[in-house]
Amino acid sequence: MSKERWLQCLGSTLWPSFLAAAVASVVFFAAIDPETLRVQTFPGLELSRMAGYTIGFFMFWAVGLFASGLTYVLSGGDNRRHE
Template sequence: MATNEPKKDPRLLRLLGSTLWPSFLVAGMASGVFFASIDPEALRLETLPGVEISRMAGYTIGFFMFWLVGLASSLLTVLLLGSVGSRGR
């Protein structure tokens, strides 16, 4: 796999590693805390009572929403760090 290949595009891997991964960790924790106090079933009845969403689907949707939010934040951080680097040095 990515082992003996010549240098391909480490920048892309680095971008993925420093955004996808931390946001994944944080999303795991956030969904734990969030769903411990809020039942996805109650949330569904409050918001979309007409749509059938199981609890498992609720948890999964919640997890991916947290992940997306975290990813957005990580991407912004990468962007901002980059621009400071080019001016400051």
């Protein structure tokens, strides 16, 4: 795979997953407070509210990246013909 094609693949998976994570974080954290979530799920763990937002964002990004990567692979990936 050429460097240009690799960068295109990277951009076409990272960017949409980043945007999806941003939207998912806004929607999720508009309804759920990370501090309340931490107390209910991991009461012994000391995390700030900001750490909760950060962890949530990266979890949403990981899910989006997996979905984008899977879409790339199932669409033929680098084996597609470009005309």
